[in-house]
Amino acid sequence: MALISRSTSTCAPLFRPLTLFSLRHVSTDTSPITVDTSVPFTSHNCDPPSRSVTTSTSELLSFFRDMSLMRRMEIAADSLYKSKLIRGFCHLYDGQEAVSVGMEAALTKSDCIITAYRDHCIFLGRGGSLLEVFSELMGRQAGCSKGKGGSMHFYRKQAGFYGGHGIVGAQVPLGCGLAFAQKYSKDEAVTFALYGDGAANQGQLFEALNIAALWDLPAILVCENNHYGMGTAEWRAAKSPAYYKRGDYVPGLKVDGMDALAVKQACKFAKEHALKNGPLILEMDTYRYHGHSMSDPGSTYRTRDEISGIRQERDPIERVRKLLLSLDVANEKELKDIEKEVRKEVDEAIAQAKGSPAPEPSELFTNIYVKSFGAEAYGADRKEVRVTLP
Amino acid sequence: MLGIVRRKVCAKGLPVTVPGETLRFFRPVVHALRNYSSAAKELTVREALNSALDEEMSADPKVFLMGEEVGEYQGAYKISKGLLDKYGPDRVLDTPITEAGFTGIGVGAAYYGLKPVVEFMTFNFSMQAIDHIINSAAKSNYMSAGQINVPIVFRGPNGAAAGVGAQHSQCYAAWYASCPGLKVLSPYSSEDARGLLKAAIRDPDPVVFLENELLYGESFPVSAEALDSSFCLPIGKAKIEREGKDVTITAFSKMVGHALKAADILAKDGISAEVINLRSIRPLDRATINASVRKTNRLVTVEEGFPQHGVGAEICTSVVEESFGYLDAPVERIAGADVPMPYAANLERMAVPQVEDIVRAAKRACYRSVPLAAAA
Numbered sequence: 181m182a183l184i185s186r187s188t189s190t191c192a193p194l195f196r197p198l199t200l201f202s203l204r205h206v207s208t209d210t211s212p213i214t215v216d217t218s219v220p221f222t223s224h225n226c227d228p229p230s231r232s233v234t235t236s237t238s239e240l241l242s243f244f245r246d247m248s249l250m251r252r253m254e255i256a257a258d259s260l261y262k263s264k265l266i267r268g269f270c271h272l273y274d275g276q277e278a279v280s281v282g283m284e285a286a287l288t289k290s291d292c293i294i295t296a297y298r299d300h301c302i303f304l305g306r307g308g309s310l311l312e313v314f315s316e317l318m319g320r321q322a323g324c325s326k327g328k329g330g331s332m333h334f335y336r337k338q339a340g341f342y343g344g345h346g347i348v349g350a351q352v353p354l355g356c357g358l359a360f361a362q363k364y365s366k367d368e369a370v371t372f373a374l375y376g377d378g379a380a381n382q383g384q385l386f387e388a389l390n391i392a393a394l395w396d397l398p399a400i401l402v403c404e405n406n407h408y409g410m411g412t413a414e415w416r417a418a419k420s421p422a423y424y425k426r427g428d429y430v431p432g433l434k435v436d437g438m439d440a441l442a443v444k445q446a447c448k449f450a451k452e453h454a455l456k457n458g459p460l461i462l463e464m465d466t467y468r469y470h471g472h473s474m475s476d477p478g479s480t481y482r483t484r485d486e487i488s489g490i491r492q493e494r495d496p497i498e499r500v501r502k503l504l505l506s507l508d509v510a511n512e513k514e515l516k517d518i519e520k521e522v523r524k525e526v527d528e529a530i531a532q533a534k535g536s537p538a539p540e541p542s543e544l545f546t547n548i549y550v551k552s553f554g555a556e557a558y559g560a561d562r563k564e565v566r567v568t569l570p
Numbered sequence: 571m572l573g574i575v576r577r578k579v580c581a582k583g584l585p586v587t588v589p590g591e592t593l594r595f596f597r598p599v600v601h602a603l604r605n606y607s608s609a610a611k612e613l614t615v616r617e618a619l620n621s622a623l624d625e626e627m628s629a630d631p632k633v634f635l636m637g638e639e640v641g642e643y644q645g646a647y648k649i650s651k652g653l654l655d656k657y658g659p660d661r662v663l664d665t666p667i668t669e670a671g672f673t674g675i676g677v678g679a680a681y682y683g684l685k686p687v688v689e690f691m692t693f694n695f696s697m698q699a700i701d702h703i704i705n706s707a708a709k710s711n712y713m714s715a716g717q718i719n720v721p722i723v724f725r726g727p728n729g730a731a732a733g734v735g736a737q738h739s740q741c742y743a744a745w746y747a748s749c750p751g752l753k754v755l756s757p758y759s760s761e762d763a764r765g766l767l768k769a770a771i772r773d774p775d776p777v778v779f780l781e782n783e784l785l786y787g788e789s790f791p792v793s794a795e796a797l798d799s800s801f802c803l804p805i806g807k808a809k810i811e812r813e814g815k816d817v818t819i820t821a822f823s824k825m826v827g828h829a830l831k832a833a834d835i836l837a838k839d840g841i842s843a844e845v846i847n848l849r850s851i852r853p854l855d856r857a858t859i860n861a862s863v864r865k866t867n868r869l870v871t872v873e874e875g876f877p878q879h880g881v882g883a884e885i886c887t888s889v890v891e892e893s894f895g896y897l898d899a900p901v902e903r904i905a906g907a908d909v910p911m912p913y914a915a916n917l918e919r920m921a922v923p924q925v926e927d928i929v930r931a932a933k934r935a936c937y938r939s940v941p942l943a944a945a946a
């Protein structure tokens with residue numbers, strides 16, 4: 181049972197501009213309350229933060245809404261993929277929403293986030309719109325990458341989101357590079373580089389971590405441990421699946437990644453640490469309900485009981501729902517209304533995205549270079565299609 | 571027309587006296603050169619690269635250099651000599667021997683808006699980082715539809731040195747130049763080195779800058795214009811090093827020197843060769859190459875790298891596609907031998923194009939064939 185206490189002193193508002201909703205007056209109540217995380221943090225080479233997290237009812241409601249939106253978005257993407265409106269790869273994040281939402285609660289848009297290909301919800305958390313998500317997934321002009329990237333290549337540079345990367349592990353050195361640049365520019369901000377338990381064994385991760393520690397870079401490596409690298413369970417891929425300890429000289433923290441408040445606390449702690457003491461590893465113990473991608477049923481290497489068990493015991497949205505009900509912030513019907521609203525939002529965005537056209541043929545040849553110096557590019561038959569690059 | 575007159579400066583940099591002028595030895599601090607008023611200024615390629623790096627770092631605080639031994643060691647080949655003292659360890663960074671890691675870090679810094687110059691001790695080691703060069707750098711502007719551009723330069727020695735064996739002698743021009751989103755430059759002379767490196771550092775896109783270890787110590791005359799800190803050469807433009815009318819010879823990097831020597835020999839036999847220094851492998855200056863072939867009607871492509879799917883293959887196809895009717899002879903291709911680089915000096919000599927190979931090919935293109943050499 182969560183320990184709750186209310187503080188009557190005024191505090192900086194935790195209101196998140198992403199969501200708007202009208203419930204009873206409690207919805208905009210930003211006065212601080214304290215909630216305990218599900219489990220205490222386990223640490224490696226550092227003192228863990230307290231398990232008592234300062235939050236507010238308005239923040240908890242926004243967690244609920246944002247995670248419900250993300251959940252609905254991913255399930256809708258599943259249907260779109262099965263109707264062949266989304267092609268190629270589609271890696272869904274449902275089950276892991278608390279990591280994105282808790283992280284955003286601890287960061288600002290001057291901080292950077294970089295992740296691999298399971299990026300739809302991270303993009304949304306950084307301020308991206310549903311329309312941009314669905315349009316990009318369907319390869320349309322209104323997509324965040326104008327339809328030229330696809331599921332794995334969402335970016336939102338103005339909000340500090342640097343993608344969206346298809347090569348497992350590559351995003352970790354890139355993220356350390358972002359942290360390098362933040363330090364070089366004296367921006368007093370940090371970078372969170374997300375990777376999975378599969379990527380955790382990549383050599384380049386250790387190369388980048390070594391440099392980040394040597395040069396004191398404000399980089400936080402976040403292992404989203406959903407326990408399976410595609411079809412390979414962590415114990416079959418890693419001699420040591422204690423990913424938070426694998427930084428050796430770099431401190432680490434193990435976090436219940438299904439508890440948005442624990443994620444928020446850990447990220448807040450990590451940001452403070454990184455700005456003073458260099459890199460840190462966060463291991464988020466999380467779970468994905470879908471298979472690795474839409475071409476993986478996800479049930480050949482795990483039991484249906486395991487999946488439904490997690491859904492029953494640890495679902496991130498259910499956790500917050502129970503918390504909101506127990507705090508008497510909202511009743512069942514009000515929460516269901518939020519879910520209905522969110523569903524409607526998603527359906528409308530999909531309808532709008534379907535109306536967005538495919539890119540113009542001329543877009544084949546744009547954005548290859550910023551400055552092309554009049555270079556030419558060619559189509560499959562260069563005597564037929566030959567273009568001076570814009 | 572600036573005649574190409576090269577006087578080799580010996581390894582220790584002692585001045586060599588030539589009748590009529592004295593070679594002046596230039597230090598990396600370029601502004602001191604302005605005090606000399608007479609005769610051709612000369613710079614080694616090393617000095618040219620060093621001065622270009624120095625000037626670009628001075629002009630733009632976002633430019634920084636990282637790589638193995640670039641700082642305290644002054645550069646494995648001394649290209650970055652003096653830069654650590656001048657710009658400090660925040661801007662000249664010694665990295666561990668972890669190409670995948672530090673190249674990824676460089677690309678990430680470029681995503682954020684800095685302008686990294688990543689040095690590979692040789693391009694052979696770039697293979698450890700090639701995923702970041704291609705997938706993280708070259709393709710990002712396209713995949714993000716223009717949101718994330720990558721103003722990074724990857725530079726270092728490319729191709730064969732002397733006696734360094736198979737793992738340290740490969741030429742990467744063809745591999746990198748096939749990739750859309752990258753620019754690939756390869757200087758020959760000191761003027762090329764200065765102008766192209768400055769252009770590369772200022773460029774908003776990822777540039778692969780292929781130098782040559784054996785050229786670092788070679789000295790070339792440089793114009794006053796080239797010594798100015800605002801000097802820049804255009805990307806995508808080849809240079810006609812020597813005009814001619816009978817046969818076109820294309821080359822880049824060290825092979826330009828060989829091609830020019832071959833042209834001298836051919837001239838004695840009454841064959842006037844036009845030598846094109848490509849400078850830019852991607853974008854390739856097809857217009858200049860084709861215009862030259864339309865004039866001479868014959869073509870010899872020269873490169874150091876492996877022949878299959880090489881730079882010469884692309885040039886040949888480009889000419890066949892655009893200027894077929896102008897060809898009076900099949901296109902000739904001189905390239906490195908189709909073997910891993912051997913160590914023994916005699917075998918190594920056979921594995922890399924020699925001047926006589928270029929001469930022979932040019933004569934074949936002119937239907938002035940030389941008796942077949944004895945079988946190897």
